[in-house]
């Protein structure tokens with residue numbers, strides 16, 4: 001049965017594998033705004049017959065996945081097929097990569113303009129885990145993860161950061177596949193069964209549940225009961241609930 005409140009026992013855990021956007025920093029919101037702007041302007045221009053892109057589309061098809069997988073999976077859900085293109089595609093091109101790159105321009109504009117402040121409860125948990133000697137890694141689908149960590153002042157806290165750039169370089173499939181989390185555990189030198197995954201996205205919880213880990217903490221930032229359905233073994237609203 002899934003626990004719904006914490007009192008978490010860290011003694012069985014040697015490492016914590018943290019998703020970033022929506023777990024350590026409120027940047028899931030920035031991604032959501034950028035995706036909304038992208039998909040709704042694209043649909044209005046090219047498919048005015050389609051209903052607007054909504055937050056429900058984000059949670060169902062985009063949340064937690066690598067950039068171009070999110071583009072492709074949302075378009076597929078609407079029966080739209082675009083040429084793949086390549087990562088170098090101009091942001092104006094209507095290809096899977098062009099649309100993803102267009103969204104990235106918006107994301108970085110907002111990040112530069114507004115900065116980012118980590119969730120205080122998440123920082124409190126990082127402090128606690130450092131004190132009790134639990135190792136920590138960040139596992140993010142985002143190619144912007146290092147920039148977000150730096151902007152939030154968290155970069156020095158993690159020796160291992162597996163982001164979208166590392167995953168692409170190593171050919172690791174993205175979430176919901178478990179490979180990026182497993183690679184982070186291997187880099188830390190900790191057995192998968194002694195690691196816990198902390199995730200706010202359904203695709204990320206699925207990745208954690210498939211990876212042979214000690215458990216998956218679902219962080220509810222809007223996905224709600226879908227986290228437990230996807231395999232979260234405990235669900236919290238704030239990481240400070242996990243400080244025992």
Ligand SMILES: O=P(O)(O)OC[C@H]1O[C@@H](O)[C@H](O)[C@@H](O)[C@@H]1O
Pocket residue numbers: 020021028031032062063064065066067070104107140141142143144145164201
């Ligand atoms: O486009 P980026 O920065 O590489 O990020 C890809 C994805 O990264 C994930 O961390 C976010 O949950 C998604 O919303 C985002 O789409």
